[in-house]
Amino acid sequence: MENKKSWKEIPIGGKIIEAGNAAKYNTGSWRTFRPEKNDKKCINCLFCWIYCPDSSIKVEDDKMAGFDYEHCKGCGICASICPVKCIDMKKEIQ
Amino acid sequence: MANIKELAKQPERLSGGHRLCAGCGASIVVRQVLMGTKDPVVVGSATGCLEVATTIYPYTAWKIPFIHNAFENVAATISGVETAYRALKKKGKIKKDIKFVAFGGDGGTYDIGLQSLSGALERGHNFVYVCYQNEAYMNTGVQRSGGTPKGASTTTAPSGKASYGKPQLRKDLTAIVAAHNIPYVAQGSASHWNDLVTKAEKAFKVEGPAFLNVISMCHRGWRFPQEDTIKINKLAVETGYWPLIEVENGIWKFTYKPKERKPVVEFLKPQGRFKHLFKEENKFVLEEIQKDIDENWARLERMCEASCKVA
């Protein structure tokens, strides 16, 4: 829970001057299912990356490097479109 | 042609942590469109799902400059930003090449935003306008817009004992925009990412206004499971419901044609907003919808042929 600031402490004009600070907001807590990948089956087509609404597929060195669980909302699009079906949606246990 | 591995090397411009619904089609559209240029971009957005969910004070998911003004005026607002850019560049106060893109939903584009869009196009500002077309005023609860298709049930034109949903066809905004004689107009779909990114690249490259009308999935308003976003999106294209076309300097062209167009009911059936059309008394609407799609496709083929001939 962030400490809410007084009118003297925030920039004027409603501006948000810290670009991309939504990254600090955890939308991963929305999930009821989480994606998990079978690394052996993955062909690194990166379709999951280009279809993710939440920019939550990590790509490193042209390879699918995992999920950003801080922000992944568990929508299941990645599992649905994966051409080799290497992503499973598992129930989130929390 | 876009190379996905090259695209993945570009820095992400929209961060995670925004509060669009899980499985929202709008952010997929935005991410892909922004891959169309490596230059710095300033984004404007009309009021709507995109703006509201990505900029809840004090958080912003935009890692690039962003402005929201009001509902109907993103085109006018970006006109101002783009003009300021030209004014300051002319005076040597800005050295970089900067691109400008305005995002508006069908609400903020087909209806209330049509005037400011038309004005910006006529004036020839150098910007890209992207309509993320989810076929209703989704942010405020699925109210009908000028972009809602015939037969869809929305909260202000719902299906009922005396109605089969929206009786009117949706506007052909792509044709309206093309009539402004701007250098580049296209219809795209995030399901066909290569086609969309290529179109975005062209749009950002042209001198003058460019317009991308991109069908945008909304599993809440259209009523289908969230994981089917891309599956339903592909059907929109494969049935000819949303043709992938472009108009480059007045020449109309299909950028993708399915080998055989699937019957439109395959696209309509999985969606709750069309469920009522499958009742016996409404089946005639399904026939009308198929007929409308066939006629629209034929019209587009005529446009392609005619505009090629003149060229």
Place this chain on the structure above:
Amino acid sequence: MTKKNLIPFTGDQAVAYAMKQIDPDVVAAYPITPQTEIVMNFSNYVANGQVSTEMIPVESEHSAMSACVGAAAAGARTMTATSANGLALMWEIVYIAASTRLPIVMPVVNRALSGPINIHCDHSDTMGCRDSGWIHIYCENAQEVYENTILAIRIAEHKKILLPVMVCQDGFITSHAVEGLELFDDKKVKDFIGEYKIEDPLLDVDHPVTYGPLDLQDYYFEHKRQQGEAMKAALTAIPEVLKKFEKTFGRKYDFIETYKLDDAEIAIVAMSSTAGTVKFVVDELRQKGVKAGLLRPRIFRPFPKEKLITALKNVKAVAVLDRSESFSAEGGPLYTDIKAALYDSGIRPLISNYIYGLGGRDIFPADINKVYVDLQDILKTGKVKTPLNYLGSRE
């Protein structure tokens, strides 16, 4: 006696010339009578390369203010101009411009709001948006509106203010009547207004900013507090600008103007061109030994309460002239604001209201004289028989 070099300009031409000397980066404007001459004259300057301004010929006033918000947020010095229904059409964005703290300067040629449609002078347009968070300056004549358009730039851009400014003149009466104007030297204007610099411009792509976020119940109030504080700060920051203006151009302005008010027993409060007529009548009355005076508020927002109270402290009977009806059933906006200001002050002149001049209805010295006669009567009887009056309408 040195011969002054007077240039014949209408109020609109004067504003266009001020804009030429200001040479804003961007102007986005849409024509509406009686502002049209401003846009047309300025367009000529653009067409002849006499300014560096990029002009956006927008398709409506709503888009004019929208484009101004975009351009100002981007980092450009931005201006527009409008009247009446044009202002009404851009109303939504006028509020957004102020809340985004963008120093846009907008000359407004006061014209009656429809309906029915009327293109002539009254103050219903700018009075209608007195709550918008803009600074409002009302000018009596073309010389004043010329000078105050230039002044407004530095008021808007003052670091403690950063609020947009409306510079008002009476439609047709001032905007279309020719006066002999003394114009400032180009270089002096350039030096006075200085370079445009705002924090966090959109076009600084290396430091990306988000403008216009969704503010929920937890932050909107605080942003509005900031706006309110800026308007309060303007009461002390504007005098700094006025001082600099006097130093540069030798012209002294205050929040108000008083005319033969020091020893006045009866006074009229009136804004804009009508004040000129009142001055004429005051002179006549003074000849007859009547202690009449005039108080002319110039800056209406922020409301210069202290200055007004001080000016009226010895006046026994006051008539406030309002060139707009706010349909409160209680009186016009200037009257109610002044009455409220006097409430706690310990000063209680007998005060009455005259709504006049709506839709360009002419106001004559005889009408003003009638008000002073009423005031004399009020002074004699010690009573205000009718607090709310209509001056010049056929009853």
